[in-house]
Amino acid sequence: MSAVYVWIETFNGKALNSSWEALGAGKTIAAAAGVPLTAIVFGENAAAIAAESGAHGADKAIVSEDATFNGFRLEPYAALLSKLVSDNKPKAVLAIGTARGRELLSASAADTDSSLITEATSLEVQADGAIKVTRPVYAGKIISEAVGSSAGTQFLTLRGRAFKPNPENAAAKAEVTTVPPVLAEADIATKIESFEEEVGTVNLTDAAIIVSGGRAMANNPKDAPAGAADATVWKAQDGFDNTLKPLADVLGAAVGASRAAVDAGYIPYAHQVGQTGKVVSPDLYIACGISGAIQHQAGMRTSKVIVAINKDAEAPIFKLARYGLVGDLYQIVPALTAELKKRLGK
Amino acid sequence: MHVVVFTRSTPDTAAKVEVGANGAVTWGDAATVVNPWDEYALEEAILQAKNAGGKATVIAIGPEFHNEALKHSLAMGLDEAARVWDSALEGSDSLGYATAAAAAVRKLADVDLVIFGKESVDVGTDQHIYQTARKLGWTTLSYVSKILAVDYAAKTIKVERLLEQGKQIVTSRLPAVISVMKDINEPRYPSFIGIRKASKAVIPEWSLADLGVAAPAPQSQVVQFQNLPVRNVQVEMIAGTPEEQAAKLVDRLLEEKVL
Numbered sequence: 001m002s003a004v005y006v007w008i009e010t011f012n013g014k015a016l017n018s019s020w021e022a023l024g025a026g027k028t029i030a031a032a033a034g035v036p037l038t039a040i041v042f043g044e045n046a047a048a049i050a051a052e053s054g055a056h057g058a059d060k061a062i063v064s065e066d067a068t069f070n071g072f073r074l075e076p077y078a079a080l081l082s083k084l085v086s087d088n089k090p091k092a093v094l095a096i097g098t099a100r101g102r103e104l105l106s107a108s109a110a111d112t113d114s115s116l117i118t119e120a121t122s123l124e125v126q127a128d129g130a131i132k133v134t135r136p137v138y139a140g141k142i143i144s145e146a147v148g149s150s151a152g153t154q155f156l157t158l159r160g161r162a163f164k165p166n167p168e169n170a171a172a173k174a175e176v177t178t179v180p181p182v183l184a185e186a187d188i189a190t191k192i193e194s195f196e197e198e199v200g201t202v203n204l205t206d207a208a209i210i211v212s213g214g215r216a217m218a219n220n221p222k223d224a225p226a227g228a229a230d231a232t233v234w235k236a237q238d239g240f241d242n243t244l245k246p247l248a249d250v251l252g253a254a255v256g257a258s259r260a261a262v263d264a265g266y267i268p269y270a271h272q273v274g275q276t277g278k279v280v281s282p283d284l285y286i287a288c289g290i291s292g293a294i295q296h297q298a299g300m301r302t303s304k305v306i307v308a309i310n311k312d313a314e315a316p317i318f319k320l321a322r323y324g325l326v327g328d329l330y331q332i333v334p335a336l337t338a339e340l341k342k343r344l345g346k
Numbered sequence: 347m348h349v350v351v352f353t354r355s356t357p358d359t360a361a362k363v364e365v366g367a368n369g370a371v372t373w374g375d376a377a378t379v380v381n382p383w384d385e386y387a388l389e390e391a392i393l394q395a396k397n398a399g400g401k402a403t404v405i406a407i408g409p410e411f412h413n414e415a416l417k418h419s420l421a422m423g424l425d426e427a428a429r430v431w432d433s434a435l436e437g438s439d440s441l442g443y444a445t446a447a448a449a450a451v452r453k454l455a456d457v458d459l460v461i462f463g464k465e466s467v468d469v470g471t472d473q474h475i476y477q478t479a480r481k482l483g484w485t486t487l488s489y490v491s492k493i494l495a496v497d498y499a500a501k502t503i504k505v506e507r508l509l510e511q512g513k514q515i516v517t518s519r520l521p522a523v524i525s526v527m528k529d530i531n532e533p534r535y536p537s538f539i540g541i542r543k544a545s546k547a548v549i550p551e552w553s554l555a556d557l558g559v560a561a562p563a564p565q566s567q568v569v570q571f572q573n574l575p576v577r578n579v580q581v582e583m584i585a586g587t588p589e590e591q592a593a594k595l596v597d598r599l600l601e602e603k604v605l
Contacts, residue, residue, distance in 0.1 A: 074485075075485070107477070107480050107486070110476070113565070114565055115439070115566040118471045118473050138357065138363040138371065141363040142371060144570075145572065152565065190518040196513045196515075198511065269527070301574075304604060306579075307599075308581075319581070320579070323581070323599075324581045324584065334588075338592070340596060
């Protein structure tokens with residue numbers, strides 16, 4: 001049991017900030033097992049990111065820089081991670097449970113027939129060395145307590161924002177080892193043709209604050225232009241762009257939506273919070289014109305502070321909220337945006 | 347050309363799911379439905395098979411109540427269904443699932459594409475999808491929001507994937523395992539004739555011996571289920587004009603230190 005590995009996810013040659021949370025969780029396991037905490041960094045800028053990992057608590061780093069790692073493709077990443085795990089038999093392999101993190105750890109756990117538990121929200125190292133975690137199941141309606149086998153490597157993906165990063169220490173250095181890739185370009189079945197980055201938007205799962213809109217976004221008092229294909233859809237879309245987005249911007253928040261709003265075509269699916277959308281856990285969740293169906297609650301009920309703005313004082317969302325404002329979101333939201341601009345000095 | 351899609355029965359999305367006195371998960375009298383993410387996978391399998399003049403088969407791994415999802419799938423228009431179950435899979439983890447799923451795909455000839463819904467809502471994970479692909483030795487294309495082109499003769503596929511930072515267009519060789527998102531299509535409702543046909547269908551059950559594999563030893567296990575901690579919040583209703591409501595709310599949020 002040589003080390004605790006933490007995969008540092010990168011995008012365009014930069015580490016994802018949430019990766020430092022994984023180093024924080026990894027430290028707990030490494031300390032309990034008395035083994036070093038090792039950052040695993042593949043791709044563009046890996047050496048520089050390994051140095052940053054040192055400042056975030058990694059004792060060691062294993063890096064591999066090769067053109068096959070640019071962009072993320074599962075095959076070259078999994079092939080090298082699986083080789084490192086087979087060769088060195090680490091106690092655990094951790095990553096933040098992003099799309100790439102879950103895919104990579106699942107693949108390597110399968111390649112090495114190891115235990116894998118995803119979406120951990122807390123963890124504890126038992127006396128026998130097995131790692132016990134809690135994780136949400138049934139769309140967040142109940143919690144499962146699961147444990148891996150301490151005989152082999154235990155793979156874990158972590159829910160974002162559930163673990164604290166280590167205190168940053170700029171003077172701390174990770175001891176770096178460089179390894180070659182396992183696969184050559186010719187061995188890889190996939191080719192990335194293009195990537196269209198969504199710029200200027202805050203990622204829902206990373207967001208500390210989320211402002212969400214529901215079906216009532218359609219109650220926009222503005223008149224749709226004569227040429228609009230569907231006046232209701234136009235009003236709701238205009239509301240998301242010109243009423244909700246300014247509030248999100250002043251708060252540095254991400255924009256979410258209920259399934260009703262997405263299904264009605266008011267906003268793209270990528271914004272959906274709930275059972276068939278994203279599960280989020282921000283510090284502050286502001287639900288605007290969302291009644292609070294159980295499917296929506298499943299996606300946001302672990303938010304620290306929930307604010308509900310709704311015309312209907314009987315809406316179920318008020319049972320979950322810390323603060324409730326009964327009224328028209330098209331009056332309250334602009335007032336709130338103006339007040340925040342004034343108070344936050346923006 | 348043969349498309350295989352995996353599904354399972356999960357409690358209705360509106361059901362109240364809780365842990366009963368005996369520690370087991372219960373959802374009372376609520377119905378079980380097709381795992382909500384799988385509806386898109388089932389629809390895509392029907393479309394792909396139809397476009398290529400091929401066949402679409404749906405498989406579930408698990409005990410008998412998963413037949414409900416299979417019957418719904420047949421009613422939607424899947425050509426064939428099978429369920430894999432074996433007492434050796436009792437208490438198995440995702441490695442057990444992946445071993446059985448990969449063996450079931452191998453049992454069917456000429457499969458170029460395996461489709462999953464984005465995740466299983468009951469177990470709250472997508473790990474079995476990627477592990478099935480690895481056990482098959484096939485490529486994984488997850489989070490597919492569009493199939494842009496597919497050529498079963500040349501064995502190539504081009505898809506759009508929806509990732510955290512944006513949209514990726516990627517090409518791959520087939521065979522491949524893909525997982526699909528809600529954006530990909532508009533799932534059909536089962537037709538009346540489809541429902542009648544499905545209700546009479548006899549769904550074959552395959553054991554691990556039928557598939558020629560043994561269950562791997564589970565590497566992880568569920569210790570127990572817990573109900574969510576009670577959300578101990580007392581809602582404070584903030585009244586007044588919109589401006590007064592806004593000012594009072596900002597006061598409270600500053601006190602809560604969440605801004």
